Structure formats: structure tokens, C-alpha cells
Amino acid sequence: xxxxxxxxxxxxxxxIPEMPAFPDLKSPIVMEGSQAEERQGFGDLINSxxxxxxxxxxxxxxxxxxxxEHLRCDLIRQFDSHxxxxxxxxxxxxxxLEPTPLPANFSPSMSDKERSKLRSIRPPxxxxxxxxxxxxxxxxxxxxxxxRTIYHMFIALLILFILSTLVVDFIDEGRLVLxxxxxxxxxxxxxxxxxxxxxxCVSASLVPFMLFxxxxxxxxxxxxxxxxxxxxxxxxxxxxxAVGLGFLPTYVAVSNSLPPASSFIVILEQVRLMxxxxxxxxxxxxxxxxxAKEKNDSVPLRxxxxxxxxxxxxxxxxxxxxxxxxxxxRWGYVATKLLQVLGCLFYAYYVFVRLCIPQFRSISLQLxxxxxxxxxxxxxxxxxxxxxxxxxxxxxxxxxxxxxxxxRFADRMFYKDWWNSTSFANxxxxxxxxxxxxxxxxxxxxxxxxxxMRFRAAAMFFVFTVSAVVHEYILAICFGFFYPVLFCLxxxxxxxxxxxxxxxRRGPIWNVIMWTxxxxxQGVIIxxxxxxxxxxxxxxxxxxxxxxxxxxxxxxxxxxKDGMAESQGM
Numbered sequence: 049x050x051x052x053x054x055x056x057x058x059x060x061x062x063x064i065p066e067m068p069a070f071p072d073l074k075s076p077i078v079m080e081g082s083q084a085e086e087r088q089g090f091g092d093l094i095n096s097x098x099x100x101x102x103x104x105x106x107x108x109x110x111x112x113x114x115x116x117e118h119l120r121c122d123l124i125r126q127f128d129s130h131x132x133x134x135x136x137x138x139x140x141x142x143x144x145l146e147p148t149p150l151p152a153n154f155s156p157s158m159s160d161k162e163r164s165k166l167r168s169i170r171p172p173x174x175x176x177x178x179x180x181x182x183x184x185x186x187x188x189x190x191x192x193x194x195x196r197t198i199y200h201m202f203i204a205l206l207i208l209f210i211l212s213t214l215v216v217d218f219i220d221e222g223r224l225v226l227x228x229x230x231x232x233x234x235x236x237x238x239x240x241x242x243x244x245x246x247x248x249c250v251s252a253s254l255v256p257f258m259l260f261x262x263x264x265x266x267x268x269x270x271x272x273x274x275x276x277x278x279x280x281x282x283x284x285x286x287x288x289x290a291v292g293l294g295f296l297p298t299y300v301a302v303s304n305s306l307p308p309a310s311s312f313i314v315i316l317e318q319v320r321l322m323x324x325x326x327x328x329x330x331x332x333x334x335x336x337x338x339x340a341k342e343k344n345d346s347v348p349l350r351x352x353x354x355x356x357x358x359x360x361x362x363x364x365x366x367x368x369x370x371x372x373x374x375x376x377x378r379w380g381y382v383a384t385k386l387l388q389v390l391g392c393l394f395y396a397y398y399v400f401v402r403l404c405i406p407q408f409r410s411i412s413l414q415l416x417x418x419x420x421x422x423x424x425x426x427x428x429x430x431x432x433x434x435x436x437x438x439x440x441x442x443x444x445x446x447x448x449x450x451x452x453x454x455x456r457f458a459d460r461m462f463y464k465d466w467w468n469s470t471s472f473a474n475x476x477x478x479x480x481x482x483x484x485x486x487x488x489x490x491x492x493x494x495x496x497x498x499x500x501m502r503f504r505a506a507a508m509f510f511v512f513t514v515s516a517v518v519h520e521y522i523l524a525i526c527f528g529f530f531y532p533v534l535f536c537l538x539x540x541x542x543x544x545x546x547x548x549x550x551x552x553r554r555g556p557i558w559n560v561i562m563w564t565x566x567x568x569x570q571g572v573i574i575x576x577x578x579x580x581x582x583x584x585x586x587x588x589x590x591x592x593x594x595x596x597x598x599x600x601x602x603x604x605x606x607x608x609k610d611g612m613a614e615s616q617g618m
Contacts, residue, residue, distance in 0.1 A: 176331075182459060182460060184445060202437070206391070244300050251292050255288050297314050301525055323486055327366055328359065331367040363451050375456070388441070392441060395434075472545040492507050495510055513539065529597075537569055
């Protein structure tokens with residue numbers, strides 16, 4: 049073959065010098081010469097080594113082509129991921145950087161109003177949360193057909209739940225049952241809920257703002273005793289937080305025995321408004337104190353009432369005088385998000401009707417032992433996972449995006465890619481960014497500032513304690529009983545996993561471990577709270593003592609049932 053190749057090359061070397069400069073490659077002379085040389089080369093290849101070597105060369109070429117395609121796909125995927133990470137980091141760095149002063153020749157003329165707006169969007173000294181114009185992550189992901197297919201799969205599962213419920217009801221009752229009695233029950237006494245919500249919103253709109261404005265005038269005015277005025281107005285604000293927003297809504301929910309969903313609305317709004325009013329005071333008090341120290345009573349230091357009212361309804365817990373805004377409201381987008389919230393509500397209804405109520409209505413009549421507990425937990429993993437997804441999608445994505453669109457609020461980063469977390473530390477930071485920001489800036493960082501930037505472990509423990517207490521308070525008021533399952537999961541397993549599954553854990557196996565722990569925890573929560581719910585109904589206590597209120601009823605409910613059955617049998 050080598051002699052054939054060499055013989056095939058020699059005629060070409062002799063022909064090339066005789067060709068004119070820049071010949072026509074399609075001329076008959078060149079075409080005939082090249083075709084003759086190719087026939088001669090292929091003839092030598094077949095005659096010397098046969099057809100097997102030609103097939104081997106073709107197969108090798110195909111293998112190399114496939115390897116090149118795989119390599120190209122891998123390179124494109126890696127390049128895309130690196131570019132995305134680089135762009136995200138550049139955006140964060142560019143937002144956090146202070147603008148460098150330009151020469152007078154090149155600095156654009158800005159009015160005092162524009163400068164004031166720029167200062168109010170950016171926190172003082174470059175600290176605090178930076179608000180920028182960005183979309184929610186799921187809105188971007190749903191533009192990819194592969195990701196949207198997962199959304200379609202959940203819709204198909206909802207259709208199957210509806211069909212199974214209709215078929216079972218038709219077999220049992222002989223007719224289609226469409227009364228939605230569970231939804232009617234959990235949203236009972238709704239007019240009282242609306243009245244309580246109106247009271248909380250009106251009081252939160254007036255009381256903190258008026259107290260702050262009066263206090264700011266006492267600090268920047270010529271009157272004396274500023275510390276005494278600070279003590280007076282600070283005590284009045286804390287009294288309003290404890291009684292006006294704290295005690296009264298809780299008393300309404302408990303004294304009227306509001307159903308779970310109605311109680312959730314009241315208590316969640318109570319917690320939201322308390323966090324917002326604290327943020328308003330926390331962000332503006334240092335500005336007034338620094339202005340009073342510098343004897344500077346400028347207008348931007350005192351926020352206007354319309355800025356405060358916008359903050360009360362904006363989907364953020366960090367106060368700023370101004371936020372990045374979108375130019376238009378997409379009412380079709382708002383309607384879509386609200387319809388998705390309604391769809392998630394019906395989805396949760398069918399999850400409880402088909403997966404939870406039939407199981408725990410019978411399990412609560414059985415002996416509370418290890419076997420029933422284990423079976424109940426593993427049978428609750430599927431409904432627990434579905435409730436987790438529905439709560440995330442309905443509240444953190446649809447509800448917050450609907451209000452953000454109606455208010456033209458442009459920063460839509462209410463969550464991050466928590467599903468890719470390989471550590472619980474990252475999961476806590478990315479699951480609910482709105483609440484995490486409040487806990488970080490007003491609990492964790494303020495704790496460090498008061499302790500002189502020491503005791504970071506104690507600050508983290510304090511954050512977990514505050515979060516666990518508030519979560520357990522919400523569930524205790526809404527369900528009507530005290531069963532600190534979520535508190536124990538937060539303080540024990542949550543703290544432990546936060547240090548064991550930390551940010552240095554990388555790789556797919558840690559993401560699998562995170563999801564397994566998350567699903568198992570949801571199963572424990574659904575199982576134990578459902579068991580306690582039915583135990584409270586099956587074994588009521590007319591005049592319980594304080595210790596009986598703290599003791600879970602599901603631990604002893606079966607004994608009372610056995611005693612009642614024996615007395616009836618006798």
C-alpha cells in the first residue's frame with residue numbers, strides 16, 4: 049500500500065508544476081487526472097489488503113466521529129454551566145460594587161430626586177440586600193420544553209387524582225359527589241378572617257409610621273431629652289407589636305376556633321406584618337440618628353407614607369425607599385399565577401382526600417406502636433413530598449410573582465435552585481430567600497454586631513431557635529394543639545444536618561442524601577400531625593390541665609377507646 053500511495057503521489061507531483069496559475073478545478077483535464085489517480089489508489093488498496101482494511105478504516109472514522117460528537121456535547125454543556133456561573137457572579141459583584149466617581153467632564157447631570165432615589169435603592173455603605181431587576185428561576189426554566197414537561201406530568205397526576213376520586217365516589221354513592229366538603233370546612237368563618245386581616249393591615253399602615261415620624265421629629269428637632277423620647281416611642285412600638293399585632297389576632301383565632309386554613313391566613317399575615325414593621329424601623333432609625341448627630345434634617349431621611357404602604361404589600365421583607373420597577377403590568381401573567389394558586393389548592397385537596405384521610409382515619413384507631421409509626425411515616429412520604437412541592441410552587445412562585453407583577457416589583461428572586469443543593473446549609477439559604485434575608489440581616493447579623501462580631505455559632509443557633517419557635521407557633525395555633533414535631537426537627541436534625549451536610553459536600557450523592565432526608569422529614573411531619581389531629585377528635589378532654597395540653601393525645605387515645613369499648617360491652 050505504501051508503494052501504491054507513493055506511486056499515486058508521484059504523478060500528482062509531476063502534474064502540478066505544469067498547471068497554469070489559478071486553474072479551473074472543474075476543467076476536464078484536471079477532473080480526468082484526479083479521477084484516474086483515485087481509481088489507481090483504490091485499486092492498489094483493494095489489491096494489496098482486500099476489502100477488510102477499507103471497512104476497518106470506515107469504522108474507525110465513524111468511531112472518531114461519534115467520539116467527536118460526544119466531546120462537543122460535553123464541551124458545550126460545561127461551557128454553558130461555566131458561563132452561567134460567571135454571569136451570575138458578575139451580576140452579584142457588579143451590584144455590590146460602588147460606582148467609581150467619574151470626572152466632571154463625563155459625569156451625566158442628575159437631579160436631586162434621581163440622586164435621592166439611587167441612594168434609597170442602594171443601602172448605606174454598600175451593606176444590606178441589593179435589589180436588582182431579575183426574573184424568577186422557574187419562569188426561565190419553563191421556557192425549556194424539557195423542564196415544562198415535568199410541569200405537565202404534575203398536571204396529569206392531578207387529573208388522575210380527580211378521576212380516581214370521581215370513580216370511587218360514583219361506585220360508593222351511585223352518583224358524582226362534587227361538594228368539596230373538606231375545602232368548605234378548612235376555610236370556614238371566612239368573613240371573620242377578612243375583618244381580622246383588614247384590622248391588621250390598617251393598624252400596621254398607621255401606627256408604626258406615625259410613631260416613627262413623631263420620634264424622628266423629636267430627634268431632629270430642637271427639643272431636649274432625645275433618649276427619653278426614644279425610650280417612650282420604642283416602648284409604644286413594642287407594645288403595639290406585642291398586643292396590636294401579636295395578641296389580638298391570636299386571640300381571634302383561638303377563641304373562635306378558626307379552621308386550619310383560616311387560621312393560617314390570619315397567623316401568616318400576623319407574622320408577615322410584624323416582620324415588615326420591624327424592618328421599616330430597623331432600616332430607618334439609624335438614618336435618623338446619623339442625621340441628628342450631623343445636624344442634617346434633609347427630606348430623604350424621612351420616608352413618605354406611599355413608600356411605606358408600597359413596602360407593606362411588596363413581596364419582600366427588607367425595607368427600601370425605592371425598588372426596581374417594571375414599566376408595565378402583565379394582567380394575563382397575574383391571572384395565570386392566581387389560577388395556578390387555585391389549582392394547587394385543589395391539588396392539595398385531592399392529595400389529602402385520596403392519600404391522607406383514608407389512611408389516618410383508620411390508623412388513629414389502632415394501637416400507637418413502633419410498627420404503626422414506621423408504616424405511617426413511609427406511607428406519608430408521597431403526600432408529604434407533594435405537599436412540599438405544592439406549597440413551594442403556590443406560595444413562593446405563583447403568589448409572590450402575582451403580587452410582584454401587580455406592583456411592578458422587578459426583583460423576583462424569591463428562591464434559588466434549592467433542588468440542586470448538596471447541603472442543608474445551601475438548602476436553607478435558597479429555599480425561601482425572602483425569609484432568609486430577613487433572618488440573616490435582622491437576626492444573625494444584628495446578633496454579631498451586638499456581640500462584637502464574635503460567637504458565630506451562637507448567632508446561628510439563635511437563628512435556628514427563632515425560626516423553629518415561629519414555625520411551631522404557626523402550626524400550634526392553626527391546628528389547635530401543641531405537638532412540637534417541627535420544632536424538634538428544626539433544632540435537632542436541622543442543626544445537625546446543617547453542620548454535617550455543609551457547603552464543602554459536593555457531588556450527586558450528597559444531593560441524593562439531601563432529597564432522601566427531606567422526603568423522610570416530610571413523611572414524619574404529615575404522619576405525626578395527622579395522627580394527633582384525629583386523636584384530638586376521637587379522644588377530646590373537656591377540661592384539660594396544662595400538662596394534658598402539652599402531652600400528645602395520640603400517645604394515649606387508644607387506651608381511652610379500649611376503656612369505652614369495654615364499658616359499653618359490659
